[in-house]
Amino acid sequence: MSPFNLAAINFVWLPILPMVVLTVAAMVVLLVGVRIDDSESEGLGLLTLASLAVAFVFTLGILGQYGVAFAGAISIDSFSAFFELVILIAAMFTVMMSLDYAAENRIPGAEYYSLLLFSVLGMMLMAAAGDLIVIFLGLETMSITVYVLAGIMRRNAKSNEAAIKYFLLGAFSTGFLLYGIALVYGATGTIKLGPIHDALASGAMGSNPLLLGGIGMMVIGFGFKVAAVPFHMWAPDVYEGAPTPVTAFMAVGVKLAAFAAFMRVFMVDFAPVGAQWQTVLWVIAALTMTGGNLIAVVQTNIKRMLAYSAIAHAGYLLLGMAAGVQSGPAILYYLLGYAFTNLGAFSVVIALERRGEVGNQISDFRGLAARQPLLAGAMAIFLLSLAGVPPMAGFVGKFYIFSEALHQGYVGLVIIAVLNSVVSAYYYFYVLVAMYMQEGGVEVQRLSARPALVAAIGLAALATILIGVYPQPYIASAANAFHSASGAEGIHSAALEP
Amino acid sequence: MTIELIAGAIKAILMIVAGLSLSLFLLYFERKGSALIQDRIGSNRATLTGLGKRMGMPNLGIINTTIADPVKMFTKEDFIPAGADKFLHTLAPFLSLFPVMITFVVIPFGDTILISGHRIGLEAANLNAGALYLLATIGLGVYGAALAGWSSNNRWALLGGIRATAQMISYELAMGLAIVSVIMTFGTLNLQEIVRGQGGVWFGFLPRWAIFTQPLAFVLLLVAGAAETKRIPFDLPESESELIQGFFIEYSGGKQAVFMLTDFAEQALVAMLLTTFFLGGWQIPWLMRDGFHLPGGAFLALPALAVSLMGVVAFLVKVVALCMFLGMVRWTLPRFRYDQLMRLGWKGLVPLGLFNVLVTAFVVVATGRVQ
Amino acid sequence: MNGGMLTALIFLPLIGALFILMQSEERAIWNSAFIFSLLPLALSFYVLAEFNPQVADYQFAEQYDWIPAFGITYHVGIDGISLFLVLLTTILITLSILYSGGGDIEERPREFCFFMLVLETGLLGALLSVDLFLFYIFWEVMLIPMYFLIGIWGHGRKIYAAVKFVLFTMVGSLLMLVAILYLVYSAHVHFNRTSFDLPLLYQVPLTVTEGRWLFAAFALAFAIKVPMWPVHTWLADAHTNAPTAGSVILAGVMLKMGTYGFLRFAIPLFPTVAVEAIPLFMALAIIGIIYGALVAMMQPDLKRLIAYSSVSHLGFVMLGIFALNPEGIDGAIYQMLNHGVSTGGLFLLVGMLYMRRHTREISEFGGLWKRVPVYAAIFMVVMLSSIGLPGLNGFIGEFLIMLGAFLRIRLAAVFAVVGVILGALYMLWTYERVMFGPITRAVNETIGDLSGREIAVMAPVIALMLFMGLFPRPLISRIEPSVTAMLARVNVAQARLELERQPNRLAALLPARHTPNREPEMAAAAR
Amino acid sequence: MPPFLYIFLGALAVVSALGVIIQRNPIHSLLALIATLMTVAILFIGEDAVVVGFLQIIVYAGAIMVLFLFVIWLLNLQVETGPTGHLALKLFGSLAAALLVTELFFILAPPHLQVKFTHEPVGYGSLASLAGTLFTDYLVAFEVTSVLLLAAVVGSVALARRLPGTDDPRAARKIAS
Amino acid sequence: MIPLTYMMSLSAIIFAIGVAGVIIRRNILVMFMSIELMLNAVNLAFIAIGSRLGSMDGQVIVFFVMTVAAAEAAVGLGIIISIFRNRETVHADDLTLMRW
Incomplete structure (x- = not known):
């Protein structure tokens, strides 16, 4: 008889049901899309939107459940559900932004939307992974599709360049991540997250150089994905060159997924050896915040500026990670606010953009407030949130992370972060200056003919304020989510009964 | 231990030599056989009998083709065109021949024989992952043609090389799928075990050859194998009328000979694969270890050594017959167009192969032969 | 009965702001803005009427859970320190809107009114918050409208001024956040309870080093806002380039946020450090007074002149605060109100002049009194109030401050007097250059006197000056209990400091690290 | 695997790997890479990873590398003329690599290398054990690879298929200029 | 069996060569090849560790890595072709449309 215990696999459909939905939807989109002209791809977009919504509903079912499925490959907990939900929201926003953009720029619809769905699948896997190999495969599914999405405007030289740069550095970082996994595998004898945690928690591993090497390599690998300085050099070029909805998707979705995996591996499973990696993250966080913010100041392209701002925000998030397990919920909350804010900001950029790269410069925002007061107002909300001005979501997120970091005694790092916030205010406010205090700029066209985009902007603005003004439920769910992964009832509990 | 090593070495050399000499015979068949089919005389010095018709000159007959041809070619000038990549140009023919030669060593050409108490299997290397080894080495065959085409600094050669590469990669897929279904049927990667699994009979008379359980896979392997050999109707990489020999247009002398040798060796190899996977390898219908068990119930006892040797002969017979068949196909059919070739590969053979694998999987599961 | 009063006060302007966003007709915008500024004004007068002068603690207090995860509550309350600042805010906002509607702001009135009212919410919220988190939020919220007010409706290098203003303020405030x-966190460690509630945080025991650092952070934030020398450089740019209403609010209310912050947060939270820091801050205050006055004297631009006079005046306020005795602080608060009224009035007047001539260069004017006698008269009153003429409001504040400073450090009072003299000097000199002498520019011949609306704007200002100059008692009596309560903490700290310097006195009473439950006996000892 | 074989293969692997980054001609780099792949595959087999070793040859050397070859042809890459890369970059690269090796050597030095040695079970590395592990513990991962490959196919088609209505941009550019 | 240290050292050397290649070379294709070198080094490490641990995990991972490498190659080469069509270069230093 087979030496393999099939009963131990624990087939539970619930956690992968949303992913199955997405996979099927992607194939349907591909098949349907064969006969649809690139300039009429809105229908495909709506189909994609609907499937994401269905996946969203199914994902809600994971909330409150705990355990592992598929022989430990999938973790069932609110942590994964939280990230999956936010990722799905980000994807929905991306689709809403893309509906007109894709058709207008003649992006091949079937490929675009199906790749988007595949990418979301990869991200969700990263969030729900229960072993390192699923993290790796999720990461690759996400990355490979995003490489293509970045370069999907094939006749656009910038888009090409973005794709190749992202691809080369992404693949390069994958090598480091894998080597890290290999070393961790050597040190602990397993690649399943629960057993790794148990092995590390037993205390015998404290200073095993193999483990430390592995952790270091994995930091490099994840550092590339979250665009932490000094592994950030791809981000600005890629953000600038990629089609704007894809940029939004990268700035939010990829970052969410990368942090989901990063946090699950480091803050949950490597937590017993936290002292070993927190110092490294300290340095990286400081570099990332400072580097991102300082270079953002001199940018003239709004996408590039937002890219550096995204790097800077990764720095704040890394600050949370460096501060240790306590700040886990803060990072989750921050990511939630960050997601809406950034999606909104990129939506506004899309609203301004026209074929041929008009509308990508900060100077194009000049006088926007006079012509489109509501659009400018929404952008102002997003920028203020990014700058961390109360009462927007960005402020409470920063507040949360800083306070947790301070409670862990990271005063120096918090002060660096705070000074960085001032620097960041400079360039965010520069856009406000352009919108409200200067003349010129580009005319916004057809806003009324783009209901999905307008809806995206409005919803994002609403969410940015709501999450900031009344944060309690989101903080509670973030805390609940994080503790479900790291707490006693987390991934190490007995398998969920099917 | 030692004797196994020595035997292994001997068997390997034997097998390679056999393969190569088979190629030489194929060269002869190529000359005369095609002439026969196409109703022409062919090369008139190449006769089996060897009796010269004119001037009483001694006619060396078959030797003329099999020995004199290579000797002549190897003594010609080895020409490397200007601008060619000398290193790769020299390396390419051997890269082409080498994978084929090392593939021969895993083909089982007979059952075991007992020599001074040592039971020696009649295959050069009895690999547990033999089928994978096959796929691996066949996969490497691409590089010879590819690099020959590239290194010659000749656009016909490059075109030929590209065609060869694309074609071989495409058809390898179908070939792999065919082999996979056979592997699934027998549940092993070991070629000798696959052959052994084809011993015995169904219904009292039908040999348990895989061709009867996997007819589709046989056809797939046959077609894909023919394509792998880059011969008509799949000879687009070297089509004389378009590319004037394709990827080895710039080769002369010994290296050219090596390429030609590779062609015939590949043909022999494909025949061996077909024999091993589908035609029972060295199995002879109704012949067991102890002798013939004919369907009617008749029994003819034979000594074990004789049975083994008969197996070797049977293997050779099957291989030669298949070689002839492949040759006949070659001499009969016209050439494909390149798009037809690709369409056949990707839209015909690959889906069929996948379908076959799927059906095989269902059957295997249904009959409960899962480990 | 009084529940929800302060909440209504804070958020009425915000509701008004949102309401205005829906308006499109210009008249309707100004009218509704004015009405929505009158509502909080009325409410604040109601609060004044209901305010109990005997109680030192927060009145009208409301407290609801807001973000329980952080122990953050929505806690607002009003006491003697904030009472009149609230009134000042509502009055000045109303006047500014009234004034701006009269032609000063012509483009994008909707946004202007929106930002003004949001600003009012921010200012009132910051004044009324008892929860530190809430305070911080309003503290930041008031930044943004002011930024837009300067940047959109300002003059000259408005963008530079706006950005400079925001960045300066942010540096301080973010460090304060830390x-x-x-x-x-310290409170959490000590009381095992996370809370941002001010009364609780007053009790947090800190080590000397911690206290110094934290005080430094708070003090930096507030000092930038005040602005104290040497972090005052944003002020001149912001004031000069802001629109009139912006300058009025900036000088009238916003600068007070800094001094208010010292009184409400920096000093009572860290009394020991505050006592230690008296010499430093008094020195800075005096430098500010004299520096501001000297620089103001040299300014060719009226607004810049007033801006630097603010530096000087707020130096007085800081001097009073850091006298850390009832006289000084009462005087400081009184002077905050005075400065709000008189500098606000001055900015309004300069704005009116600017509207007529589109310049603020002093050299452009001269001999105006003949053409605009009403204007000149009002200008005179306001200016004298700013100088501190007895009978007008400025005198009371300056007197109290100098008294307080004298009681603390005599030398400081001497310097302060020098400041007063310099102040009179540059103000009168300016007045002379603008109003008297021959009319040198032909355009000045034709400028018109104040309109009815402008007089309506200035009348309450004059009335306030007179009232505050003649009847200080009703104000001081309401301010005093809260100040005394606050100073009790300071006195305790001071006593302890003195004890530490002379350890043999009452050494038994002193624990190595001060704990809050010993406070009553300490206070007794101090007396 | 006997030590001499390891030394031989290891040296071969290192030399050919160096060849990848030293060769000026992309095709030669590619050949060096193929050589490395083959050597590594043999090392795999020597480490009882027979199936994976052959897969390495079939998939990597037999398929992926041919793809590279095609692209090199398609792009008609010749020997790079002029200096390859900047000197500073070269220095930096070599330095980084050297540091990495040093660090890894430290990590991998015998006193530190603490791996729980367990004897291989029967059938280790066979197709059966590989497939068994693959379809039980790594079932999800395996299914994901199918999605991954599909996504990759869709992606490369999206990138490389000829756009409707466009010809070679180079031709278009020539006409334009 | 060869000591694990030796195998891992070999893998480390190849990995480092790959890293150096990515940094040194400016030809995108060769950079990509160097990345493949890195992946191979990783595979070697996995195999070596797996066989010492006696678990099949290492080999399974290698299987996955190869799959991923194939997918990456397909997409990466697609991108390279696409960029070559537009720009007629595969030199990383020529891709300077975006700076700072």
């Missing part, structure tokens, strides 16, 4: 977080 300090707040640290303080809350």
